[in-house]
Amino acid sequence: SQQGEEDPQALSIQEGENATMNCSYKTSINNLQWYRQNSGRGLVHLILIRSNEREKHSGRLRVTLDTSKKSSSLLITASRAADTASYFCATDLQGGSEKLVFGKGTKLTVNP
Amino acid sequence: DTEVTQTPKHLVMGMTNKKSLKCEQHMGHRAMYWYKQKAKKPPELMFVYSYEKLSINESVPSRFSPECPNSSLLNLHLHALQPEDSALYLCASSQSPAGSRYQPQHFGDGTRLSIL
Secondary structure (H helix, E strand, C coil): CCCCCEEEEEEEEEEEEEEEEECCCCCCEEEEEEEEECCCCCEEEEEEEEEECCCCEECEEEEEECHHHHEEEEEEECHHHCCCEEEEEEECCCCCCCCCCCCCCCEEEEEE | CCCCCECCEEEEEECCEEEEEEEEEEECEEEEEEEEEECCCEEEEEEEEECCCCEEEEECCCCCEECCCCCEEEEEEEEEECCCCEEEEEEEEECCCCCCCCCCCEECCCCCEEEE
C-alpha cells in the first residue's frame, strides 16, 4: 500500500534555481527518508529525518518535517544539471515494521 | 559504484524458463530486500530477509522464490514468469534487522528483466 505522495509529479527548472518537492503521508511514522534515482540506476539515500526532528540539512539539501500535517519537503538549492533524477520520499510505519513504503516520486529536470 | 552488486544487469527470458537474480553486499548488513519497480513507478517491496531468515513476504506469487544462502548473498529464483513481471528488480540492504527505523537502505542498480 502507498504511504507517501509527492508533488509535483514533474518539475523542470533552470540550473542555479532552487527545487522544492513535497511529500505527504497517511499514518504515524518513525522516520522519513528521501532517495534519488537516476535513470536506469538504483536508489541513492539522501537524507533521513526522524519524527522528532523538524529540519535537517545536508550540503545543498534541506528537509523539513511537519508531523502535525503529515508532510515533508525537500529543497535542493542552486540546482545543477547533475541533479536531474527522480526523487522519492519513503516512510516506515510506526510500530517497528521493517517495511519502507515509497511515494510516487517527483521527476526533476534541471536544464543547463 | 554501488556497494550492493546485482547480476545480471539485463535478463530476457521466456515464460517457461528458469533463471536466478543475484545480489551481493559486503557491508556486514543483516537485512536484505527485494523490490520490483515498473517504469515511472516507485519501488514495491517483495521480500525482506533478516539474519538470513525470511521475515516479510508481500504476498508475492510463488513463481518468485527468494533465497538467502548467507549474510552477504540474496537470490531471487524465477520460474514460469508472466509478461507483466517485466520490470526492474532492485536489491537493497540495511545494517540491522531491527527494521529500517533510523537506517537508510543501500540499493544495487537492479536487474532489468524482460519476459517474452
